[in-house]
Amino acid sequence: MINEYLAVLIFFVVALGFTIGGLVTAFLVRNSKPGYEKETTYECGEEPVGGAWIQFNMRYYFFAILFVIFDVEVIFLFPWAVVYKELLSNFGIFAFLEMALFLGILILGLVYAWKKGHLKWE
Amino acid sequence: MTKGFIPEAIMQGLLALTPEVFVLCLAFFIIIADLILPVKSKRNILDIAAVGLTGALLLTIGALFQQGMYIFNNALVVDSFARFFKIIILVSAVFMLLMSRDYKALENNKIGEYTALVVLVTLGMMLMAGASDLLMLFLSIEFVSIVFFVLVGFVKKDSKSREAAVKYFLIGAFSSAVFVYGASFLVGVTGASSFPSIQQYLIAHGISNLFIVGLLLMLVGFGFKIALVPFHMWAPDAYEGAPAPVTAFLSVASKSAGVAVLIRTFLAILPDNSNVNLILALLAAITMTVGNLVALTQNNAKRLLAYSGIAHVGFIMMGFVAYGLFGVQSVLIYTLAYLFTNMGAFAFVIAIYNKTGSDDIRDYGGLSLVSPALAFVFFVFLISLAGVPPTAGFLGKLLVLGAAIDSGYTWLAVIGVLNSVVSLYFYARIAYFMYFAKEKKITEAIKPSLSLNIIIYSSLFMVLYICLLPEQFLNLAKKTVQLLTGSFHGY
Amino acid sequence: MDFSFISDSIVTYGVFLLFAVVAVASAFLVVSVRSVMHSALFLAVFLLSVAAFFFIFDADFLGIVQILLYVGGVIVLILFAVMLTARVSSSLLQQTNEQKYSALIVCALLFIMLSYSILISGLQGFENTLLPGGTAKSVGWLLMTVYVLPFEVASIVLLAALIGAMAIVGKKDE
Numbered sequence: 001m002i003n004e005y006l007a008v009l010i011f012f013v014v015a016l017g018f019t020i021g022g023l024v025t026a027f028l029v030r031n032s033k034p035g036y037e038k039e040t041t042y043e044c045g046e047e048p049v050g051g052a053w054i055q056f057n058m059r060y061y062f063f064a065i066l067f068v069i070f071d072v073e074v075i076f077l078f079p080w081a082v083v084y085k086e087l088l089s090n091f092g093i094f095a096f097l098e099m100a101l102f103l104g105i106l107i108l109g110l111v112y113a114w115k116k117g118h119l120k121w122e
Numbered sequence: 123m124t125k126g127f128i129p130e131a132i133m134q135g136l137l138a139l140t141p142e143v144f145v146l147c148l149a150f151f152i153i154i155a156d157l158i159l160p161v162k163s164k165r166n167i168l169d170i171a172a173v174g175l176t177g178a179l180l181l182t183i184g185a186l187f188q189q190g191m192y193i194f195n196n197a198l199v200v201d202s203f204a205r206f207f208k209i210i211i212l213v214s215a216v217f218m219l220l221m222s223r224d225y226k227a228l229e230n231n232k233i234g235e236y237t238a239l240v241v242l243v244t245l246g247m248m249l250m251a252g253a254s255d256l257l258m259l260f261l262s263i264e265f266v267s268i269v270f271f272v273l274v275g276f277v278k279k280d281s282k283s284r285e286a287a288v289k290y291f292l293i294g295a296f297s298s299a300v301f302v303y304g305a306s307f308l309v310g311v312t313g314a315s316s317f318p319s320i321q322q323y324l325i326a327h328g329i330s331n332l333f334i335v336g337l338l339l340m341l342v343g344f345g346f347k348i349a350l351v352p353f354h355m356w357a358p359d360a361y362e363g364a365p366a367p368v369t370a371f372l373s374v375a376s377k378s379a380g381v382a383v384l385i386r387t388f389l390a391i392l393p394d395n396s397n398v399n400l401i402l403a404l405l406a407a408i409t410m411t412v413g414n415l416v417a418l419t420q421n422n423a424k425r426l427l428a429y430s431g432i433a434h435v436g437f438i439m440m441g442f443v444a445y446g447l448f449g450v451q452s453v454l455i456y457t458l459a460y461l462f463t464n465m466g467a468f469a470f471v472i473a474i475y476n477k478t479g480s481d482d483i484r485d486y487g488g489l490s491l492v493s494p495a496l497a498f499v500f501f502v503f504l505i506s507l508a509g510v511p512p513t514a515g516f517l518g519k520l521l522v523l524g525a526a527i528d529s530g531y532t533w534l535a536v537i538g539v540l541n542s543v544v545s546l547y548f549y550a551r552i553a554y555f556m557y558f559a560k561e562k563k564i565t566e567a568i569k570p571s572l573s574l575n576i577i578i579y580s581s582l583f584m585v586l587y588i589c590l591l592p593e594q595f596l597n598l599a600k601k602t603v604q605l606l607t608g609s610f611h612g613y
Numbered sequence: 614m615d616f617s618f619i620s621d622s623i624v625t626y627g628v629f630l631l632f633a634v635v636a637v638a639s640a641f642l643v644v645s646v647r648s649v650m651h652s653a654l655f656l657a658v659f660l661l662s663v664a665a666f667f668f669i670f671d672a673d674f675l676g677i678v679q680i681l682l683y684v685g686g687v688i689v690l691i692l693f694a695v696m697l698t699a700r701v702s703s704s705l706l707q708q709t710n711e712q713k714y715s716a717l718i719v720c721a722l723l724f725i726m727l728s729y730s731i732l733i734s735g736l737q738g739f740e741n742t743l744l745p746g747g748t749a750k751s752v753g754w755l756l757m758t759v760y761v762l763p764f765e766v767a768s769i770v771l772l773a774a775l776i777g778a779m780a781i782v783g784k785k786d787e
Contacts, residue, residue, distance in 0.1 A: 056696040062782040064693045068686040079753030105768040109775040115157045194762035235780040242773045265770045272777035331730035
């Protein structure tokens with residue numbers, strides 16, 4: 001038990017040291033010549049367009065909600081998969097059916113959104 | 123261990139939940155119908171849903187007096203008490219769909235989503251009425267709340283509708299958080315989540331302080347659902363801003379489902395009610411008084427009905443405070459009366475709105491001249507809301523007051539009577555504008571559509587029938603309470 | 614190296630206390646900082662420290678769920694919502710108002726009520742909960758057997774939320 005905490009602590013220290021150490025080393029060895037190019041947002045080599053604080057399009061929100069909904073679904077899949085073998089020996093095919101119903105209902109929702117054109121980006 | 127595809131216990135549960143399964147299939151059917159039907163015939167989806175829910179209603183009525191039992195490992199209980207509230211929920215859902223048919227603000231291309239949501243929320247409320255496990259209880263309350271947030275803000279063009287949805291959502295989310303916090307104390311103290319197991323724990327170990335605190339925090343969640351007074355702030359704005367059919371639905375179905383879970387929870391897991399009873403009595407008194415006093419100055423019909431609804435919840439709570447056979451019975455009759463009276467009144471508000479585009483009661487002037495029969499029917503609903511004989515509202519109020527006096531809450535009954543007198547004023551004010559206003563705003567006869575007429579006249583019939591021939595309704599309520607499963611208090 | 618001479622419970626207690634302080638402090642900052650964006654980020658800190666509680670008490674599955682779902686999903690959703698508002702770039706978007714003192718009083722009253730009743734009746738019963746802990750196995754078994762109905766209803770709730778999102782966001786036109 002105590003060794004587990006120690007492992008977490010070591011990980012934590014290494015992770016913290018890695019980030020802070022990197023910054024400190026860079027600060028020590030670099031020479032400072034700030035300019036316009038250097039102070040703009042780093043966008044993997046692309047020229048940034050506009051500021052970061054813009055108003056998002058409402059349509060992004062639907063995809064965000066969709067993401068959370070299917071995130072929840074995946075979370076439910078995981079414990080089911082862990083106990084599936086035990087369930088199968090106890091309840092037979094019902095173990096599969098209960099998850100099939102769960103997924104079926106959500107897939108119906110996805111098909112509904114798809115057919116109604118909510119997944120299309122015009 | 124099992125022979126068939128589905129274990130015995132699950133099959134039994136599904137059979138007991140036939141109406142719910144039926145409603146779920148109906149929701150799927152509506153989603154598919156929405157994908158198939160062309161835009162111009164989308165209004166038919168509302169009819170499909172209304173017919174389907176009527177079917178579920180008949181199934182529920184048929185099984186009303188079947189022996190109650192716990193199903194799905196105590197997650198739900200199906201007994202006559204739950205079925206009684208399911209009937210109220212289904213009736214108001216059917217009425218609500220009929221009202222929506224000619225509600226102008228509803229766009230044709232959104233009907234599919236709208237109807238699917240209404241059917242799903244009906245399912246959620248039916249589950250709520252039977253929930254007997256804290257997890258199931260929380261899930262069903264959240265289910266209903268989430269869908270209602272969307273329904274309240276359904277007409278996006280109307281900024282009032284959007285504002286109402288945001289207010290409703292914020293207060294709703296807050297009260298759910300408090301509710302689940304309270305429930306966590308109950309689980310912590312008793313180590314169980316289903317009502318029968320909590321009961322067993324309480325019988326063995328007695329009740330602790332922390333348990334009561336948890337229960338009081340849960341009361342916040344219930345209070346939000348039924349708009350009890352310190353938690354009622356969302357109600358007037360949400361009622362005013364929401365599309366009128368949704369307002370009617372919210373004020374009747376959501377409220378009855380809230381009353382059902384409140385009563386079920388308190389009866390099931392509070393053995394000796396004395397410590398909490400006084401708090402409930404005070405809440406009832408404050409709720410009645412605030413609702414009625416604020417209603418005095420309202421001019422918007424929907425807002426006025428919202429405050430009057432708050433006052434009615436106070437009366438329902440008064441019956442509940444009395445506990446016992448008589449108390450719960452009076453609550454059932456009151457809720458039934460409230461269902462038909464309120465639905466009728468809202469049908470009128472919609473009929474007049476469709477004609478004049480106004481919800482202001484000062485614009486009701488001249489109604490009695492152009493359509494006297496309708497004005498009189500509206501008058502009947504108003505006196506039923508006020509609790510004047512010979513209407514259902516009178517019977518409900520009489521029983522509730524009787525129950526309160528019967529169990530020693532005379533002061534509460536006195537406050538109730540005073541409130542009734544106050545409420546007469548603002549209901550009479552609507553009637554005054556209809557009959558005697560100098561400014562005649564309504565100049566043409568109001569002709570409600572067929573679906574609104576069905577609601578108005580069937581409600582009128584029930585409002586008068588319940589009061590004039592109360593015998594069988596009293597028997598029905600009595601039998602329902604006697605068959606209530608899982609209560610600490612034997613009847 | 615062998616550290617077994619240090620008592621387990623003391624270390625657990627210390628780690629718990631550390632995260633408890635982080636949780637309470639970040640929760641307080643959520644409601645007291647001015648910018649909505651910052652308060653959303655502090656909420657992420659708070660949710661992470663709650664995840665740490667789950668790990669400390671051997672409910673590893675719940676801890677993972679907390680991080681994946683709340684920090685990974687819900688916080689992203691909240692940040693989205695903040696970025697959707699028209700006034701996100703102006704300083705007008707403050708989240709505290711003049712009612713903060715009355716809110717403080719209500720919170721203090723709740724705190725007193727809770728601590729009073731905990732002091733009076735103790736946390737008896739809390740140690741022997743009947744529900745098994747939060748490992749993937751026990752959660753899976755509970756969901757598929759005891760709570761099978763809430764499990765299926767959860768999918769219906771998600772379906773309703775999906776349809777609701779469709780109705781709220783809507784399409785341009787048809």
